[in-house]
Each structure stands twice: as C-alpha cells, then as structure tokens.
Amino acid sequence: MLQSFMQNFLNALQWGSFYALIALGYSLVYGVLLLINFAHGDIFMVGAYIAFFLATFLLGQYAFAFPFALPPLMVFGITVVLTMALTACVGVAIERVAYRPLRRKGASRLYVVITALMCGLILENGNLLFLGANRRSFPELLPGTVYSIGGMNVSNVKIVVIIATLLVFVLLETIVRKTKLGMAMRAISYDRMAVPLMGIPLDTVIVFTFVLGSSLAALAGVLFAIAYPVLEPYMGALVGWKAFIAAVIGGIGEIRGAFLGGFLLGFVEIFVAAYFPSTLRDLIAFSILLIFLSIKPTGIFGIARATKI
Amino acid sequence: MGRFTSLILYGFFCVVVVAAAQGRWVNPYILQIAMFVGINVILSASLNLVNGYMGEFSVGHAGFMAVGAYVTSVLNVWLFSTTKVFGPAVLDPSTAVYLFPATLLLGGIGAALAGLLVAIPSFRTRGDYLAIITLAVNYIVKSSIENMQVIGGARGFMGMSGIVNAMHEAVNLPWILIWVLVCVGFTVWVIHRFVNSTYGKGIVAIRDDEIAAEIMSVNTPRMKMIAFMLSSGLAGVAGGLFAHILGYINPGTFTIMKSTEVLVMVYLGGMGSLSGSVLSAVSLTLVLEFFRPLQVAKWVVVPLLLILLMLFRPEGIMGHREFTDIFPRLRRLFSPKGKEE
Numbered sequence: 001m002l003q004s005f006m007q008n009f010l011n012a013l014q015w016g017s018f019y020a021l022i023a024l025g026y027s028l029v030y031g032v033l034l035l036i037n038f039a040h041g042d043i044f045m046v047g048a049y050i051a052f053f054l055a056t057f058l059l060g061q062y063a064f065a066f067p068f069a070l071p072p073l074m075v076f077g078i079t080v081v082l083t084m085a086l087t088a089c090v091g092v093a094i095e096r097v098a099y100r101p102l103r104r105k106g107a108s109r110l111y112v113v114i115t116a117l118m119c120g121l122i123l124e125n126g127n128l129l130f131l132g133a134n135r136r137s138f139p140e141l142l143p144g145t146v147y148s149i150g151g152m153n154v155s156n157v158k159i160v161v162i163i164a165t166l167l168v169f170v171l172l173e174t175i176v177r178k179t180k181l182g183m184a185m186r187a188i189s190y191d192r193m194a195v196p197l198m199g200i201p202l203d204t205v206i207v208f209t210f211v212l213g214s215s216l217a218a219l220a221g222v223l224f225a226i227a228y229p230v231l232e233p234y235m236g237a238l239v240g241w242k243a244f245i246a247a248v249i250g251g252i253g254e255i256r257g258a259f260l261g262g263f264l265l266g267f268v269e270i271f272v273a274a275y276f277p278s279t280l281r282d283l284i285a286f287s288i289l290l291i292f293l294s295i296k297p298t299g300i301f302g303i304a305r306a307t308k309i
Numbered sequence: 310m311g312r313f314t315s316l317i318l319y320g321f322f323c324v325v326v327v328a329a330a331q332g333r334w335v336n337p338y339i340l341q342i343a344m345f346v347g348i349n350v351i352l353s354a355s356l357n358l359v360n361g362y363m364g365e366f367s368v369g370h371a372g373f374m375a376v377g378a379y380v381t382s383v384l385n386v387w388l389f390s391t392t393k394v395f396g397p398a399v400l401d402p403s404t405a406v407y408l409f410p411a412t413l414l415l416g417g418i419g420a421a422l423a424g425l426l427v428a429i430p431s432f433r434t435r436g437d438y439l440a441i442i443t444l445a446v447n448y449i450v451k452s453s454i455e456n457m458q459v460i461g462g463a464r465g466f467m468g469m470s471g472i473v474n475a476m477h478e479a480v481n482l483p484w485i486l487i488w489v490l491v492c493v494g495f496t497v498w499v500i501h502r503f504v505n506s507t508y509g510k511g512i513v514a515i516r517d518d519e520i521a522a523e524i525m526s527v528n529t530p531r532m533k534m535i536a537f538m539l540s541s542g543l544a545g546v547a548g549g550l551f552a553h554i555l556g557y558i559n560p561g562t563f564t565i566m567k568s569t570e571v572l573v574m575v576y577l578g579g580m581g582s583l584s585g586s587v588l589s590a591v592s593l594t595l596v597l598e599f600f601r602p603l604q605v606a607k608w609v610v611v612p613l614l615l616i617l618l619m620l621f622r623p624e625g626i627m628g629h630r631e632f633t634d635i636f637p638r639l640r641r642l643f644s645p646k647g648k649e650e
Contacts, residue, residue: 036437098616107623110366114576115619117569118612125608241444241565248441283452286445290430293442297434 003151008274014158014227016266017165020259021220022243023250024172025213027258030247031189032209034109038116039094041240042123043214047087047221048138048231049127054079054086055139076141083222084215091214092207094119100203120240127233138229161223168216169259176255181208189253245289251302260300323490330483340486342598344554347489348547349590351496353574354583355543360572361581362504363536364516365431366440369447370544370571373420375563376450377545378552381416383460385409385553386468389475394459402475409476409488413549420545421538423450428537432530435519447568454560465559469552485553492550496543500583503539512536513581573615578625585627 022044029037058075070078098119102112145156176182184205188195196202224239225231246265250257265285272284293299326343329335352370359367387395389405400408426446431439455463476484503509511532514522523529552558574593578585596614600607622628633639 030437036440098620101620102623105623107619108580110360110580111576111619111623111625113366114573115616117573118616118619121612122609122616125605125612129605129609245441245444248438252437279456280452282448283456286448286452290426290442290445290449293434293438293445294430297430297438299438302438 004274006150007152008270010152010154010158012267012270013263014161014266015270016263017161018220018224018239018262019243019246019265020165020262021168021216021223022239023247023258023262024168024255025217026244026247027250027252027255028172028185028209028213028216031253032185032206033099033103034192035099036113036116036244037213038113038240038244039119039123040213040217041236041238041243042120043087043091043094043236044217044221044224044240044243045127045231045233045236046090046123047083047214047218048225048235049131049136049221050086050218051079051083051222051225052136052138052231054082055141059139061139072141072143079141080219080222084218087218087221088211088215091210091217095207095210100206120237124233124237131233133233136231138225138231140229141226157223157227161227164219164223165259168219169255172212172216172255175212181205185209249289249292249299251299254299254301257299257301264300319494323487323494326490327483327487330486340483341554342594344486344489344550346591346594347493348551348554349571349574349594350493350587351543351547351550352571353578353586353590354496354500355540355547356571357575357578357581357583357586358500358503358512358536358540360575361579361586362509362516363512363533364580365435366437367427367443367540368440368565368568368572369427369443369445369450370541371563371565371567372443372447372450373423373541373544374548374551374567375454375558375560376423376548377416377420377542378548378558378563379416379454379460379466380419380545381412381549382466382469382552382558384412384415385472386466388412390468390471392468402472403479405472406476406479406484409472409484413488413492413546416549417542417546420548421542423545424538424541425534427541428534431533431537444565447563447565451560451563461559463560465557465561466552467557469558470556473553473556485550489550489554492546496546497583497587499539499543504583508532508535516581576625577615577618579627579629580625581629582625582627582631584632585625585630588632589626 022040025040025043026037029035029040055075058070058078060069098115099112102115142157142160147154147156176185184195184200185208187198187200188202188205224235242265243262246261247258248261249264250259250261252258268285268288269281273281276284330340352374356367356370359365385405386392388399388408389402391397423446426449427439427443430442434442454460460466473485504512511522511527511529514525514527515529515532519529548563570593574590575586577593578587578589597607597611600610603610618626627635
C-alpha cells in the first residue's frame, strides 16, 4: 500500500515536472506582457521535434554518420543545449513576427491571444504537413537503468527530470530576483507604463522573456521525449492547455505559483488515475480545479488587485 | 414601416432559401454548408455577448453546445423513435414535426443551466481565471458525456436522422433548414434587442469598469448570470440543430478546437459588434469550405491569413462598430423602435 503510494508519488513528481516546466513559460510571458501565449504548448512540441532531429543526427542515424561515435552522455548534453537555443529562436521569431506588430498598434490583448492561438495552429499543422502524420520514436539517449529503492522502481530518467526541474526553478528564481534583467521583468509586470520612461528597453526585456520561456519549453520537450519516446504533431496541444491551467492555479505571473501549480496538477491527475477508473481522470481533475478556483479565485499565490476608480 | 422592414426582408430571404431547397435548385452539399453557416452565426453571436459585450474571455463555448446537442437528441430519440436503449417510441413519430421546437428549446434550457457552472464562479472571479473556469467546464462536459454509457459514451450518439425523416414524412418540407433559419433570426433579434436594452447597457458597463458599474447600481451578479445563461442557452440551441444536421454526434466534436473556432469568429468580426460576428461567421465558414481541397494545408493557410488580417486590422473586421454605423442610411430601414425618425 505504502509502496504503491510512494511509486505513484514519484510518478506524479515526474509528470508534474513537465507541467511545471511548461507552466513556467506561460507565467513568465504573462507576467511581463499580460499575454496568454497559447502557442507555448506547440513550442514544447517544436522543442521535442528539434531534439529528435538533433539526436538522430548526432547518433549518426540521420543523413550521415560521424567517423567517430560520440559518447551517449555527450550526445544528451549537446542535444539539450542546442535544442534550447534553437527553440528559443523559434519563440523569439514568433514574438517578432506576430506579437510585436500588434503590440505596436496598441491592439487589445485578446486579439494578441487569438494571434497566439493561430500561431499554435500553424506550428501544429505545418509540422503535420511537412513531416507527415507518422509518429516518430525518439532514440534512447540515456541508457535506461532502473534502481530499486525499498521496493520502488526509480529509473534514471525520472531522477534527471525531477532534478532538472528543481534546478530550473532555483535558477529562474535567481535570475528574476538577483539580476538586472530580472529586476526589469518584475518592474514591467508591476507598472508597464512607467518602465520605458525609466530608460529600460522594453523590447529587449520581452525578447529575453521569450528566450527564457521557450528554452524551458524546449527542455521540457527533450525530457518528455526521453521519458515517453513517441512524438506526434499534436502532442503539445493538450499538454499546453493543461500547463496553462497549472499556471493559473498557482496564480498566473508568479514563478513559484507556476511551479507549485504544475506539481499540483500532476499529483491530481496521477492519483485520480491510480485510485479511480482512468476515464474519470479529466472529469475529477477539472472538477477539483473548478471548486478550487471558486473558493480561491486568484490561485495559490495570486493577489487580488484592488482597482482604484 | 421601418419597424418591420428587417423582419420582412429576412422573412423574404428565408422563403427564397426554403423554396430553393424544396425545389432542389441547389445541391444538398451547398444546403448543408448554408446550415453550418447558420449554426456558426448563432454560436459566434452568442459568444460575442460574453466575450465582446461583457469583456470576459470564455474559451469553452463548445461545452454548452454539447449539452444542448445531447439534451435535444436524447429527448428526440427517446420520444419519437424505437431504439434498443430507450425502448419503443413514447409518442407517435409524426408528432415530431410539432414538438421539435419544444425539444430544441429544452436543449437550450439545459445548456443555460450548464451555463450556471460558469456564471456562479464569475461573481468573484474575473479575467484569465474565469477563462480557466470556462475551459474546465468544457473539459468537464466532454468528460462526463464520455463516461455516460447510456448515451453512447465516447462512441457517440445517433438516431437523429430517423427523426428528421419522420418530420419529412409528416410534412414534406426541409424542416431542419427552416429551424436553422428561424433560430438564426431569433438569435440575432434577441441579442440585438438585449444589448440595446438597459440590461445590455449594464453589461457594457461591466466590461468598461465593474466596480464603477456596481456603484452606479448595476446589479452585476444578476447581469453576469443573465448574460452567461443567455449565451450558453443559444449555444445549446445551435448544438441541437447541429446534431440534427449531421445525424450523429460524439463528444470528440465538442473540444477546445471547436471553441477556438468560435472564438476566432468573434474576434475576427470585432468585439462587441453583432454585425461583425455575423459577417465573420459567414465568411470564415465559407473560406474554410473553400480551402477544403488543400486538406492538411488548410489549417496552415487559414491561420496565416487570419494573422495577416490581424496585422492589418488589429480590431477585427468591424471593430466596435455595427453595420449601421458604417452605412448610416441603412438605419432608416432598420431602426428598432423608430428612434431615428
């Protein structure tokens, strides 16, 4: 009993890690721009696909083989870093092409949200169009080892995922609290009118936010592809919506909130599936969410802002 | 005269369309597209009430549509046809002609009650948090239907084409088309009258500033409740019609994708512009149909076109304006209460 509970606990930690990583991207962008970046789930998908092509290329299964075989850990490291960089470029490109012109024109933020939805659709279906509908299986980058601790099965992938998420959280908190750019980000979310007047370059900060958010989604993509090695064009859609929900439960715009909300959603989903029929998973998980938001309308860390008239 | 012009014009238009369908001057394919256009007009106009006029961000409209579709279809199949699940028909199938509007209305009422799921949390929750609640309601509705094995669960529900045939046999007219036209007219009329009434002013006041509206003695919870219930009820009616056009529904039809489609129509037309919603629902449905030969590429081309449109007209086709604001002369024809004279 306890064993199965601990096993589920561990699974929930891993599952929640993915939600947390993606939710962080939503929250960062929301905090700075007040924009729900609905393309974010698909950026996660793009990250996973970029990782797939990089990994197969580095392993010599694609196009041509290297004269020397790289050690698997090195392949893993290079894949992660390059994927994060390339996906960040995709995120920034979307911001540059689609969101910034709208922002310059002073369009209502809901129109930007619709544009974000459209960008997501383009990424999904563009992928389907150019790469075809067949699923791709991700190569095994980390040789699967399963440790058995007190009757629990702990794979090395789980450990990597959970530790990476914790590291990202600490790193992000440091960036936002301690660096100048982080201070600028917080300033923008506090008062977006006054910030440009203080000589802070708004666009630079926004681009930096998108770089951070997209590279986190890419990291989630790589780790997800390693843990569940099947890729398909629509993999980002549902995970993206749910991560958005996680970000909101935590109090959108808050880094701690996104992190906690992601884990919370992961726990609810895994434990509902463990103790109830799994077809009821969505029903129960979303009912809990509905009740929670009715009681605490601004999420865990969200602060109700008093509006002055 | 001005009072009835729009009604007479719309009635004339309906008669022409029905005659065209009855005389088989147009092929069934075009007819079906026309009916889908009607459904989308109802959906986008009703969502515009919440998203445009009240300024909330509801992303779960398809959930209410699903409730309406299922309530109407289950009622009709239970009442008018003999099935394994529900046993023999309760009423004579030929009475379906007369009772169809009643079941449609009941579907709408069911959806309006589902709208309470969103309306009650909306008293305290606003903005993006409310968006999540609507999203959650959409998932809850879809998931509960999937778990109800009596009405088919994830396999879907069918048998509505039998009802449509029974209606044809009783009186030989294209009944579903007629009801789509009637409901479109009704929706547009109701929303037009609603937003121009004191209730509508209250809702616009909530969009502009909720606290100020409350101080000015607008009963905000009541307004929100009415707006959400009206909007979801109309979506339910649209769902009921949708189910009878296709003759088969399954929960997979009413996902976030469908909600997104309606959202796009609302924002494409312009927030808080009824004629914009109608215009964009018609044009987007036709454009999507026009690009059907492109297959997968359709969903790349259409979003690309929409993004370009957004870049050039960031406030939607009509902005906040109505048709009569652009062509003031039309107002003489359509003045609602003879205000302009």
